[in-house]
């Protein structure tokens with residue numbers, strides 16, 4: 001007799017792939033997904049999804065996805081049990097820590113850590129247990145400049161003001177292409193719908209980008225700008241506001257520190273002074289200033305093109321300065337601070353006051369770059385591995401990261417990785433980075449673990465909370481990523497104890513109990529908590545029988561700003577409440593939060609933080625630089641290289657899914673027709689050689705007047721050509737790695753962030 005066909009059911013889950021946090025409705029039959037659509041009842045995304053969300057089905061079933069721990073001997077990988085894998089890791093890491101100290105182990109955390117609960121709740125525990133100064137992440141090839149600016153201005157690293165797109169009348173976008181990226185540092189699903197809504201209300205959208213992007217296609221006005229010069233433009237807008245008496249912070253005036261000093265320092269940066277550098281006429285700069293000042297509700301929004309560039313921190317600062325001076329910070333239709341339900345630093349502690357942020361508490365060994373928020377700039381990673389001496393990195397742990405493709409001068413990093421004495425990767429794939437590991441611990445399919453966006457609800461354009469239980473139970477011998485990470489924490493914590501390791505390793509559940517115990521202890525001791533002075537054992541009992549990330553989530557929800565306070569605030573949020581709302585809980589539109597949200601030592605908005613002002617002379621010096629730069633060695637075309645994203649690609653790791661790589665090749669060099677003609681590149685598909693200080697690549701061109709002359713654009717995350725990987729589909733759509741061209745010595749000094757936009761390159765035709 002045949003077994004009965006499994007019944008069909010619908011499961012709801014939040015897509016973990018990008019910052020938009022779309023609600024998905026999955027139709028499943030047994031262990032199979034039969035359909036994925038946008039969940040129309042989702043309180044935030046209302047049915048929106050993109051092609052990547054639909055590809056979760058392929059990710060779930062990808063035969064190349066690693067499902068068992070792997071140990072490498074030479075070039076050969078062997079599946080092993082979890083216990084064997086952890087024993088191997090202990091044998092690899094512990095002696096190095098004992099002999100060379102904790103800094104001998106480096107860590108790289110990649111982007112998926114901010115998209116899953118293991119990264120949010122357990123990775124910090126691993127870093128604490130390891131106690132190494134050599135911590136790196138994708139943040140320093142991404143948004144750290146913004147975090148430095150807002151930390152200094154508002155007091156916490158995640159106090160990023162978010163554009164209130166659904167209520168604004170004027171949106172100025174720089175260096176972002178939300179129609180393709182679906183938004184970043186602005187969680188707001190369905191960007192096209194939201195931007196069209198703005199224009200239907202009679203609002204105005206202006207986009208400033210070296211490329212006429214899909215977002216620019218939706219705009220009222222698009223202006224080209226020379227890569228890396230947004231700070232020049234924005235500071236001249238600020239100067240104009242002061243010069244024309246248009247600086248009117250309104251209600252915020254009482255909460256500002258440094259307004260007079262600000263007016264002083266921007267005075268030399270007139271529109272005439274900056275125009276040649278940024279390529280935008282003085283009259284246009286003044287008009288933008290007047291439009292921003294005149295709009296009833298306006299907001300400036302900038303993203304990766306303005307962060308991963310020469311003046312990332314200054315630009316990020318100027319964006320909020322403009323929102324403040326036009327009275328648009330912290331008001332409806334301007335830029336507002338979300339109030340997240342879980343783990344928001346600016347919603348705990350004393351309202352309106354804090355310690356501010358401290359940067360530069362230690363420095364990298366080789367180049368002496370300052371620490372930022374507990375990590376070192378990833379541009380230092382290779383040199384910390386390949387430069388001998390005390391404190392050298394001898395072992396590396398990567399969790400959900402692919403720095404071999406994602407970070408500057410990848411060839412040097414690649415070489416460095418191959419010399420490590422020991423390396424562990426926690427990853428879904430055997431790829432450019434994890435191929436260097438000695439042990440790979442697999443993570444689960446995103447459909448096999450619970451989900452809650454701890455980070456992105458702190459950056460969302462509407463206050464929401466949405467918990468998703470696992471769609472499928474994990475396979476019997478699988479372990480969730482949090483279990484791996486907490487075991488790793490235990491291994492490194494005990495590494496320098498000379499005694500032999502205990503005969504049985506503590507279980508993940510035991511380690512989790514200890515971690516939560518410490519969290520509860522801290523909370524009951526905090527004077528500002530709804531559970532101050534309560535009995536930790538009683539709180540722990542109330543969380544039973546949950547375990548792991550769900551138990552921590554329940555705990556943090558309950559002590560959070562909307563929480564039930566373990567009975568202190570009846571009717572408040574608990575995980576059970578979220579479970580009863582599979583389409584999410586709507587916590588309301590963003591509300592003004594100043595001064596309560598501030599956590600600076602002064603209790604004010606710091607308009608002129610010293611580390612930021614210290615960077616202004618560098619901006620002044622750049623104003624007279626020649627554009628475009630002349631070619632380094634005569635022949636060829638001198639240009640500035642920038643990056644871009646594609647709707648069907650996600651950084652470096654989703655190129656193994658057939659539905660996303662089918663069709664036209666996406667890894668092409670976008671070049672203006674005049675530039676192409678000058679070096680004899682006749683048609684799309686012609687091969688160009690692109691060379692920078694660090695390397696050279698060959699790539700087919702795509703000729704288009706969407707890009708400004710003197711600038712070329714190439715997406716990152718490609719170049720799947722290396723030996724020893726297990727990504728068969730990606731290998732057939734390999735593309736080239738743009739980070740061979742990015743220079744690890746080029747940084748934004750206040751943040752240490754890499755410069756990935758505006759890289760000087762020379763381009764030649766390949767015959």
Ligand SMILES: Nc1nc2c(c(=O)[nH]1)N[C@H]1C(S)=C(S)[C@@H](COP(=O)(O)OP(=O)(O)OC[C@H]3O[C@@H](n4cnc5c(=O)[nH]c(N)nc54)[C@H](O)[C@@H]3O)O[C@H]1N2
Nearest residue numbers: 110111112142400401402403406426443643651652653716
């Ligand atoms: N030139 C240039 N370089 C760039 C950029 C650019 O614009 N231009 N952008 C930068 C930006 S913004 C970012 S965020 C970085 C990204 O840099 P990385 O975070 O280093 O790279 P990703 O491509 O996101 O790789 C994620 C890795 O995690 C694995 N993975 C996926 N899901 C999970 C999971 O749930 N658990 C675990 N353990 N692993 C998982 C994937 O297989 C992959 O190996 O790249 C940066 N690099």
Ligand SMILES: Nc1nc2c(c(=O)[nH]1)N[C@H]1C(S)=C(S)[C@@H](COP(=O)(O)OP(=O)(O)OC[C@H]3O[C@@H](n4cnc5c(=O)[nH]c(N)nc54)[C@H](O)[C@@H]3O)O[C@H]1N2
Nearest residue numbers: 175176177181184227228303304305646647649650651757
């Ligand atoms: N489909 C898809 N979505 C993604 C990702 C992905 O890989 N694919 N990655 C996710 C990640 S990790 C991130 S961080 C976000 C990023 O999200 P976004 O910030 O929206 O990133 P991009 O789409 O790369 O848009 C950056 C824009 O900056 C422009 N630009 C480059 N240099 C300059 C400059 O100097 N000045 C100005 N004004 N503009 C410049 C580029 O031409 C480009 O249009 O996207 C996320 N979403």
Ligand code: SF4
Nearest residue numbers: 015018021022050053
């Ligand atoms: S926009 Fe982002 S969150 Fe929404 S479906 Fe696409 S990848 Fe997922």
Ligand SMILES: [Mo]
Nearest residue numbers: 111138142143
């Ligand atoms: Mo990113």
